[in-house]
């Protein structure tokens with residue numbers, strides 16, 4: 001599987017899907033919660049092109065900047081707090097070479113997850129052990145913002161459904177984890 005960063009492409013413009021909630025789903029919320037190891041904010045360092053990143057969040061945010069934009073990339077990379085790295089990244093947003101929520105952004109997120117499991121093999125095993133359980137980044141507490149509905153999903157109450165709600169969102173983070181799980185399983 002090629003491990004290389006992607007570059008600019010256009011943001012997706014399709015209606016936000018609704019999908020069912022499942023009893024056995026794994027939720028990505030806060031790092032300290034059970035599905036927290038799947039969050040980009042979890043304290044699992046990754047390495048890419050000879051550089052170490054404290055967590056996927058910093059690397060993912062930095063990949064939106066050109067490889068030779070050392071000012072932006074180095075400033076994002078130095079923060080051990082993932083939220084801080086994410087916030088600092090916004091300072092340089094007028095220099096993005098990868099548009100947030102674009103196909104290239106998704107490809108970079110895929111790269112980050114692959115690097116995470118390739119460096120932390122226990123996470124790869126845990127992922128395979130999760131079987132077919134749906135994985136959802138639950139952004140309900142953060143509201144229906146475009147980025148939340150893109151990387152994750154929010155609960156939509158529906159008393160006719162067994163769980164009492166459905167999900168609204170593209171759930172790209174959850175989908176990429178499920179895609180990687182499928183790949184790892186086929187290799188094992």
Ligand SMILES: Nc1nc(O)c(N)c(N[C@@H]2O[C@H](COP(=O)(O)O)[C@@H](O)[C@H]2O)n1
Pocket residue numbers: 029039040041057060100101137147151173
């Ligand atoms: N604001 C925020 N707080 C958290 O606790 C989060 N887990 C996230 N989600 C992550 O943010 C990344 C996307 O960044 P952009 O909003 O597109 O800049 C991605 O790693 C999400 O999983 N956000």
